[in-house]
Amino acid sequence: METIKKTKLATIWLSGCSGCHMSFLDQDELLLELAKKIQLVYSPIADIKIFPENVDVTLVEGAVANEEQLSLLKQARERTKILVSLGDCAVTGNVTALRNAWSNSDQAVLERAYIENANANQQIPTDVPKLLKKVHPLHEIVKVDYFIPGCPPAADIINYVLTELLAGRKPNMEGRSKYG
Amino acid sequence: MSVATVKLKIDDVEVEVPEGTTILKAAKDNGIDIPTLCNLEGLTSYGGCRMCLVEISGSPKLFPACTTPVSPGIEVTTNSDLLHEYRKMTVQLLLSERTHICSVCIANDHCELQSLANQLGVDHTMFERNWTREEIDLTHDFLVIDRNRCILCTRCIRVCDEIEGVHTLDLKLRGKDAQVIMDLDNKWVNSCSCTSCRKCAKVCPVGAIYIEGEPVSHTKRKDIAEFILARRNRKWRQ
Numbered sequence: 001m002e003t004i005k006k007t008k009l010a011t012i013w014l015s016g017c018s019g020c021h022m023s024f025l026d027q028d029e030l031l032l033e034l035a036k037k038i039q040l041v042y043s044p045i046a047d048i049k050i051f052p053e054n055v056d057v058t059l060v061e062g063a064v065a066n067e068e069q070l071s072l073l074k075q076a077r078e079r080t081k082i083l084v085s086l087g088d089c090a091v092t093g094n095v096t097a098l099r100n101a102w103s104n105s106d107q108a109v110l111e112r113a114y115i116e117n118a119n120a121n122q123q124i125p126t127d128v129p130k131l132l133k134k135v136h137p138l139h140e141i142v143k144v145d146y147f148i149p150g151c152p153p154a155a156d157i158i159n160y161v162l163t164e165l166l167a168g169r170k171p172n173m174e175g176r177s178k179y180g
Numbered sequence: 181m182s183v184a185t186v187k188l189k190i191d192d193v194e195v196e197v198p199e200g201t202t203i204l205k206a207a208k209d210n211g212i213d214i215p216t217l218c219n220l221e222g223l224t225s226y227g228g229c230r231m232c233l234v235e236i237s238g239s240p241k242l243f244p245a246c247t248t249p250v251s252p253g254i255e256v257t258t259n260s261d262l263l264h265e266y267r268k269m270t271v272q273l274l275l276s277e278r279t280h281i282c283s284v285c286i287a288n289d290h291c292e293l294q295s296l297a298n299q300l301g302v303d304h305t306m307f308e309r310n311w312t313r314e315e316i317d318l319t320h321d322f323l324v325i326d327r328n329r330c331i332l333c334t335r336c337i338r339v340c341d342e343i344e345g346v347h348t349l350d351l352k353l354r355g356k357d358a359q360v361i362m363d364l365d366n367k368w369v370n371s372c373s374c375t376s377c378r379k380c381a382k383v384c385p386v387g388a389i390y391i392e393g394e395p396v397s398h399t400k401r402k403d404i405a406e407f408i409l410a411r412r413n414r415k416w417r418q
Contacts (some may be wrong), residue, residue: 088283091304092275094286100311139304147303151283174301179294180282 006180007056007166010042011086012076013039014069015096015135016062019152021045022085024059026155033160037166053079057165059086063096064136067128077142085138086158088151088179097135106131149177184186189255203256204232204245214258215267215299217292218333219246219276220383222404223342226334230270231296232294234258242266268300276307277356279328280386287387290396291333294386315357322392323381325360330388332358336380342350343407348374360388 013021021044027034041052051072058080064070077083088094099105110124110131138144148161157176164171184199190207197206202225207214218229227247234245237255245258258264274280274293282288287302296302314327334351341347348371352361362371380387382401391399401407 025308085304088281092281093309094281097309097311098279098281101279101313137304137309140308144304149303172301173303175299177301177303180285180288 002038006039007037008020008041008052008054008079009038010040010051010055010057010058010076011044012042012051012060012062012072013044014060014073014090016067016087016089016094018034018061019037020059020061020090020150023152023155024086024158027159028155030155030159034162049080051075051142055080057082057084059084060090060138061086063089063093064132064138064141065096066129066131068142070132073138073141082145083138084135084146084148084161084165085144086148087153091147091149092139092179093103093135093137094151097137100134106133117157146171147177149173149179151180153177186250188250188253191256191258197250199250201250202232203243203245203250206250207245207256207258212258214245215296216246216360217296217331217385218335219402220335220339220402221409223335223338223383229274229331229333229364231267233263233266235260235263264300267296268302271297271300271302272305272307274331275302276305276309278312278330279308280309285329285387286390287329287384287396287400290400291387292385310356317362317368317391318392319367320374321369321376322394323368323376323389324392325368325376325389326417327359327388329386330360331386332360333385334360335383335385336360336389339379339383339407343404344375344377344379346373346375349380379404382407 010020028081040046041055042048043156051177059075060073062085064073089096099109102108114124148157150157160171161171185196186199187194187196190210190212193210195206195210197209204214204219209256214232217231218226219232225246227244230244232245233242234244235257244268260354275297282294312328316326318324337349337351340349346364349360351358352365362368363373378391381391387396390396
């Protein structure tokens with residue numbers, strides 16, 4: 001029996017609201033078609049702790065806002081053939097990057113959240129990854145092969161890009177992509 | 181009285197238009213679409229956004245179609261790989277200059293900058309974005325200006341001057357620091373010349389000037405004929 005070599009797909013969730021992943025799942029019955037062609041090797045919807053080697057396609061949702069995300073993105077880039085920015089946070093920084101308008105935002109947002117607006121136990125957590133000075137869209141950090149803007153991108157746009165990539169074609173976003 | 185006409189070629193199509201017509205109008209009247217942003221029919225052409233740049237054979241320069249009048253025998257190209265690249269770059273520069281976050285903007289889905297980015301396939305910006313903290317003026321009863329979303333197209337200034345005839349709005353400073361101001365840089369509520377006619381909000385191509393509590397889809401107008409007619413028929417401020 002002939003075995004079809006499945007494409008190794010990973011998805012990553014950085015600083016975003018998970019809306020892009022929801023939109024990914026909104027492909028509904030098309031996911032069944034997709035499942036025949038792909039093997040999901042890393043994802044927030046799969047219990048895999050370490051980003052594996054030799055990934056074919058990685059979709060990244062969210063901007064890069066802290067040190068953990070920075071190292072995960074760099075690792076994913078090294079281990080992936082095709083890396084795709086999924087959604088406005090990954091493509092532009094979007095709402096997560098609004099703090100960039102303040103020069104000391106890495107401290108200021110923590111003080112706002114954990115001191116000024118806290119009713120009890122006012123303290124800034126220390127056992128979580130350190131925030132970066134600025135929030136970055138992915139292509140400011142690593143080479144990105146394709147971009148899917150949208151907040152979130154429509155499920156059929158995600159499906160279009162994946163279908164093209166799986167068929168070995170280059171997706172063309174002209175007239176398809178939409179910010180917001 | 182007969183009007184002198186000019187013959188020229190636009191995208192290899194022979195056209196004949198009245199003397200003094202702009203390339204943009206000549207193209208539009210002959211069914212050729214050139215993308216625009218600062219242009220609005222009925223207002224003076226400004227030539228500020230550079231979206232409507234075209235090539236004229238024999239010249240290495242690019243010309244804004246909205247301010248360049250036709251001349252006899254010229255051959256105009258409105259769409260080429262080079263122009264496409266320039267237009268994409270223009271949109272990227274506009275998206276990078278101030279804080280343009282479509283997902284939280286009142287004009288989301290009704291924004292001319294957003295729709296141009298979509299049409300042209302601008303799926304990211306190669307320039308690092310500026311994250312601005314320009315002043316938002318909320319002092320007027322119902323008109324709001326969020327200067328972080330302003331692309332300095334000056335449509336609001338031109339409509340205020342040329343149609344409403346009060347010239348409340350104008351620009352201060354230059355380049356990326358330029359700002360739309362009211363009177364001599366007053367808060368909007370303190371403007372003694374503003375008639376609250378709302379035309380600035382209606383012509384704003386993005387979400388910079390809007391009417392509080394009114395969906396932008398209700399507000400925006402792409403032609404100003406109704407303003408002129410309404411004024412003639414005394415329909416404003418009944």
